[in-house]
Amino acid sequence: DGGITQSPKYLFRKEGQNVTLSCEQNLNHDAMYWYRQDPGQGLRLIYYSQIVNDFQKGDIAEGYSVSREKKESFPLTVTSAQKNPTAFYLCASAPRGTTGANVLTFGAGSRLTVL
Amino acid sequence: GQNIDQPTEMTATEGAIVQINCTYQTSGFNGLFWYQQHAGEAPTFLSYNVLDGLEEKGRFSSFLSRSKGYSYLLLKELQMKDSASYLCAVRVVMNTGFQKLVFGTGTRLLVSP
Numbered sequence: 001d002g003g004i005t006q007s008p009k010y011l012f013r014k015e016g017q018n019v020t021l022s023c024e025q026n027l028n029h030d031a032m033y034w035y036r037q038d039p040g041q042g043l044r045l046i047y048y049s050q051i052v053n054d055f056q057k058g059d060i061a062e063g064y065s066v067s068r069e070k071k072e073s074f075p076l077t078v079t080s081a082q083k084n085p086t087a088f089y090l091c092a093s094a095p096r097g098t099t100g101a102n103v104l105t106f107g108a109g110s111r112l113t114v115l
Numbered sequence: 116g117q118n119i120d121q122p123t124e125m126t127a128t129e130g131a132i133v134q135i136n137c138t139y140q141t142s143g144f145n146g147l148f149w150y151q152q153h154a155g156e157a158p159t160f161l162s163y164n165v166l167d168g169l170e171e172k173g174r175f176s177s178f179l180s181r182s183k184g185y186s187y188l189l190l191k192e193l194q195m196k197d198s199a200s201y202l203c204a205v206r207v208v209m210n211t212g213f214q215k216l217v218f219g220t221g222t223r224l225l226v227s228p
Contacts, residue, residue, distance in 0.1 A: 033215075042119065042202070042218035043158075050213065058215070090157060103148060104216060106157035 002027045004107035006091050011112045013078075013085070021076045021110045023091035030096035032074040033104065036060065037088040046089075049074055050096075078112060086114045117141045119219035121203050126225045131193050135222045137186045137203035145214060149177050149188045150202040152221065158202055162188065190224075198226045 004025045013019045025032065031050050035043040045058030049068040063082025068074055074093075078085045088111050092104040119139045127133040139147070146165040150158035164170055164179035164186060176189040188201055200221040208214050 035218075040123075040220060042220045043204075043216075044218075045215055048213070048215065056211075056213070088155075103160045103163065106159075108157050109155070111155070 004091055004093055004105055006089075006107035006110050009108065009110060011110060013112065013114050015114055016080045018077055018079050019085075019112065021078070021089055021091075021112070023074045023076065023107060024072055025074075025091075025093045025105075025107075026072060027093055027105060028071070029093035029105070030071070031094045032068070033092045033094075034058075034064070034066065034074070034076045035090045035092065037090060037109075043090065046076065085112055087112060117205070117207060117217045119203055119205060119217060121201075121219045121222045123220065124223045124225070126227065127193050129193055129195060129226055129228050132189065132191050133193060133224065135188045135190075135201050135203075135224070137188070137219060139184050139186070139203070139205050139219075141184075141205050141207050141217060143208035144181065144205060145208050146206040147177075147179055147186050148204045148206065148216065149175075149186075150204060152200045152202055154200075161201075193226050195226050195228070198224060200224070 007022045033048045034046040037043050044060050047066045049055040065077045090109050091107040094104050121137045149161040152158040162177035169178045174191045179186045200223045202221045203219040204216045
């Protein structure tokens with residue numbers, strides 16, 4: 001079955017440590033996204049990539065970095081510069097030229113807790 | 116700026132009908148989506164509106180008025196499994212031509228027996 005796999009599902013990190021969240025999709029989608037979800041707030045866009053080897057900052061990119069070396073993979077690194085990293089992170093993908101009812105497909109999410 | 120408002124929480128009884136409202140002020144509007152999200156899980160797509168009017172899909176219907184910046188999600192014959200958060204999201208087209216989804220904070224629906 002096609003889909004998006006995020007790992008790990010739960011992650012604990014000490015302050016000052018970088019951590020990388022994995023996102024892999026086998027849907028042959030060109031576009032991939034990282035969102036962050038906090039209690040009482042909507043999903044906020046961190047980074048997005050429309051094509052391999054290209055990515056753009058979203059609304060809250062500070063303290064995060066990404067890479068897009070393969071179409072299937074879009075890992076997110078939460079760096080020590082991110083002041084409040086504890087959150088639920090969602091990866092998503094969509095076909096190229098998202099129009100009509102083409103929608104985002106989400107992964108199951110990764111919950112990061114900073115101790 | 117982009118702003119999407121929806122109620123924080125609603126309660127309803129099994130078998131009843133509930134309407135979840137969403138108002139938005141955005142630029143570059145290109146469609147409105149409703150997602151369902153159970154706690155700790157990924158959002159799943161429910162409905163999409165780009166033209167004014169009602170879209171019906173089984174027990175769920177969604178309405179859009181672009182001139183009023185208003186949408187609602189109507190859930191009929193409520194079941195316990197419908198207890199979840201319902202996310203309103205607007206697809207906007209940015210200056211670069213890229214399209215992204217802007218999400219509201221979500222409405223948590225609690226269905227009681």
